[in-house]
Amino acid sequence: MLxxxxxxxxxxxxxxWRKMSVTTCQKMKAGFTLGFALCCLFSAGVSGDSFTVLQAxxxxxxxxxxxxxxxxKVPDVVALTMGFSVQEDLMWPGLQAGPLFQRxxxxxxxxxxxxxxxxxxxxxxxxxLENPVPFTLDGVAETVHSLFSEYTPVVLQxxxxxxxxYMLGKANAVFEDLPVTLQQxxxxxSQDGSVLTxxxxxxxxxxxxADLLFLSEVQVLHDITAxxxxxxxxAKDFSPDLYSLELSGLxxxxxxxxxxxxxxxxATAILASVLQKFGEDMYRLYGNRAVVEVVTVKTFExxxxxxxxxxxxxxxxxxxxxxxxxxxxxxxxxxxxxxIVLWLMIALALAVIVISYNLWNMDPGYDSIIYRMTNQKIxxx
Numbered sequence: 606m607l608x609x610x611x612x613x614x615x616x617x618x619x620x621x622w623r624k625m626s627v628t629t630c631q632k633m634k635a636g637f638t639l640g641f642a643l644c645c646l647f648s649a650g651v652s653g654d655s656f657t658v659l660q661a662x663x664x665x666x667x668x669x670x671x672x673x674x675x676x677x678k679v680p681d682v683v684a685l686t687m688g689f690s691v692q693e694d695l696m697w698p699g700l701q702a703g704p705l706f707q708r709x710x711x712x713x714x715x716x717x718x719x720x721x722x723x724x725x726x727x728x729x730x731x732x733x734l735e736n737p738v739p740f741t742l743d744g745v746a747e748t749v750h751s752l753f754s755e756y757t758p759v760v761l762q763x764x765x766x767x768x769x770x771y772m773l774g775k776a777n778a779v780f781e782d783l784p785v786t787l788q789q790x791x792x793x794x795s796q797d798g799s800v801l802t803x804x805x806x807x808x809x810x811x812x813x814x815a816d817l818l819f820l821s822e823v824q825v826l827h828d829i830t831a832x833x834x835x836x837x838x839x840a841k842d843f844s845p846d847l848y849s850l851e852l853s854g855l856x857x858x859x860x861x862x863x864x865x866x867x868x869x870x871x872a873t874a875i876l877a878s879v880l881q882k883f884g885e886d887m888y889r890l891y892g893n894r895a896v897v898e899v900v901t902v903k904t905f906e907x908x909x910x911x912x913x914x915x916x917x918x919x920x921x922x923x924x925x926x927x928x929x930x931x932x933x934x935x936x937x938x939x940x941x942x943x944x945i946v947l948w949l950m951i952a953l954a955l956a957v958i959v960i961s962y963n964l965w966n967m968d969p970g971y972d973s974i975i976y977r978m979t980n981q982k983i984x985x986x
Contacts, residue, residue, distance in 0.1 A: 653721030653903070654734035659884035660897040661686075662709055666701040667730040674699060676737040679714075679900060684745050686896050687712050687845055689752075699732055711759075711846040711895040713887050714742065715880060719856030722901050723877045737902040742849045746773065749847050756844035761829075764851040765790060765822050774844075779836050783828055790821035793828070800824050804875055808867040815861045819854030819872050823879050826850070830886040840891045848887075852876075856904075 656674050658667050665686050674682065674697055681691045685700060688708040717723065722731075746760045750773055760773035761780060770785045784790045794801055800823050801811065809816045829848075833840065840846070855872055862868045884897040 654737050655722045655731055655901050656734045657725060657731040657899045658729040659725065659899055660888035660895060661729045662894050664703045664707040665709060665896055666703055668699055668701060669730045670699060671733060672697060672699045673733045673735040675735055677740055679740050680742055680745055683712055683714060683742060684748065689748050708845065709894050709896045710840060710891045711848065713848040713895060713897045714900065716851045716900045717855060718853040718902055719859045720873060720901050721903050723873065725877055725881055727881065734900065734902060737905055739905045742847065746847055749845060753844035756842060758844035759839060759846035762849040765825050766818060766853040775839055779832055779839060783832060787821065790824055791817055793824055794820060800827050807871040809871055815857040818857055822852045822854045823875065826879055826883045830883060833890050837890065
């Protein structure tokens with residue numbers, strides 16, 4: 606009887622323990638599911654920087670996909686779309702090789718700081734941007750100038766908020782009246798044809814410095830297309846053109862009002878529509894043969910490794926006897942020049958050997974009157 610009581614008690618404890626174990630497992634499973642969903646949501650919200658192609662001709666093939674592109678490789682992507690070679694192979698499947706004799710007439714890159722991504726209605730392709738380090742198109746501009754110097758291409762690099770401007774070639778004549786300083790742009794906002802009369806400002810104010818900075822950048826985009834329409838013949842020449850614009854008005858609005866403010870939301874909507882129209886206008890001005898890209902980045906990261914490498918290179922240039930035993934920096938055309946000089950010298954050496962051998966073994970008896978001049982009497986036939 607005692608044995609039967611103990612056995613029933615153990616059975617009751619076992620049943621309760623099993624119920625508790627099932628309940629605990631279900632709670633743990635639900636907790637893991639919720640945590641995984643939160644992690645996915647958090648990662649999707651953090652890594653939102655993007656590289657978007659607004660316009661591109663048919664012969665520049667951008668493949669749709671989620672392949673991330675590094676921020677420091679954006680200049681290489683721009684160079685490859687224009688048909689130029691790069692120092693290192695770009696292992697990125699988003700851009701495929703196009704035809705050899707069809708190249709775009711212009712490339713327009715717009716960098717927007719202060720936002721992860723813009724809701725652009727019509728795009729060719731969009732890719733996530735990783736490692737958003739600061740970059741410039743100086744190398745691409747130098748390549749355009751060196752290859753097409755006799756055609757004087759249009760090269761424009763502009764950052765209105767920093768009053769940073771670089772013009773090359775025919776850009777000096779085309780954009781001579783373009784306002785570049787903040788004072789000139791704000792004065793342009795009060796003139797005829799200003800964007801203030803056509804844009805729905807909503808919560809944006811004309812008396813706020815941050816709002817005026819954003820509107821000034823929108824005015825610059827409008828003036829660039831307006832000036833190019835006056836010089837349509839420049840978009841039909843042989844040389845390709847390059848445009849690089851950096852906009853930071855949204856970043857100032859985010860710092861002043863916050864990302865959830867109505868000013869920031871209204872500015873984001875305005876910029877998305879203005880960029881869409883800007884891309885369509887540039888694409889149409891160049892006869893549907895222009896590439897327009899937009900890079901949206903919340904904040905740029907400081908490239909610490911690149912800084913250390915640049916310091917070593919500067920020491921090597923200033924001090925040839927560097928303790929790091931670094932090699933000299935060669936140009937990417939070094940291999941081409943080396944092969945031309947090498948095979949030309951080999952051909953000349955072989956030519957000298959063959960000519961010398963034939964001259965040494967030449968029989969004067971079979972030659973003309975030149976070798977018979979050694980006789981004292983020349984036989985007259």
